[in-house]
Amino acid sequence: MDNVGQYQQLAVTYATEYGTKLVAVILFWLVGRWLIGMVGRMLQGVLERQKVDPTLMRYIGNFVSVTLNIVLVVAILGYCGIQTTTFAALVAGVGIAIGAAWGGLLANLAAGIFLIVLHPFKVGDFVTAAGVTGTIKEIGLFITSINTPDNVLAMVGNNKIFSDTIQNFSTNAFRRVEMKCQLSGEADHVAAMLLLREKLAQVANVLPDPQVQVEILEFTLLGPVLAVRPFCHNDHYWQVYFDGNKMIRESLAAAGFPAPMPVQTVMLQKQFAC
Known part of the structure; x- marks a missing residue:
């Protein structure tokens, strides 16, 4: 009976300890997510007042959101007693592996940032980019959507656009x-x-x-x-x-101008028999 009582006491102790941590983790996650959302809304308001381009606002908002969520996860793991230094090294290693495997995707992301910053075209412009001619519909994180004159949606990688010649027909007045x-x-x-x-x-x-x-x-x-x-x-x-x-x-x-007609001159040569 004494052993049973000890096991029950031990179970209650562990349940209380881990239950308290579980409740605390849930509260941390909910509060952290609420704070991240509030920061995102405040940042969006500041950028809107500064009249920042909407696509650039989305870039900045996504970057800040991902960064804060990683910080929140690391903080929760640290509270639970997990070695965050090992976790950070693991995340860094995974990031390097993903970067090597998805080099083209990251190149499109970097090119998209340059397209937003340098502003060679905007949504609604009629352009020729990477060999595709049409109206810019959206400048995304990795691809740019172009509506061609025959109403076909073409999605082109940002890196291909940025590394090729861009003709913007909407920039000049005529x-x-x-x-x-x-x-x-x-x-x-x-x-x-x-x-x-x-x-x-x-x-x-x-x-x-x-x-x-x-x-x-x-x-x-x-x-x-x-x-x-x-x-x-x-x-x-x-x-x-x-x-x-x-x-x-x-x-x-x-006005009576003659229609262009193909004309051939045929020359006949007589040959006399001896």
């Missing part, structure tokens, strides 16, 4: 529309150039300054090829492109 016009070799190219400059200036959303450029670009067997280049805002590029091509066709036809 851009040049590239079109060509094939003339017949029999057509009066000077009259055609004057006509196209006049007609294209009347197309909707074509800017009066800079003026429409129409010059001879090259020559083919059919005749001279004109470079037709109006200017417009980036939002109106495709409208000006399609309306401009239609205007070229209709204005030249209405």
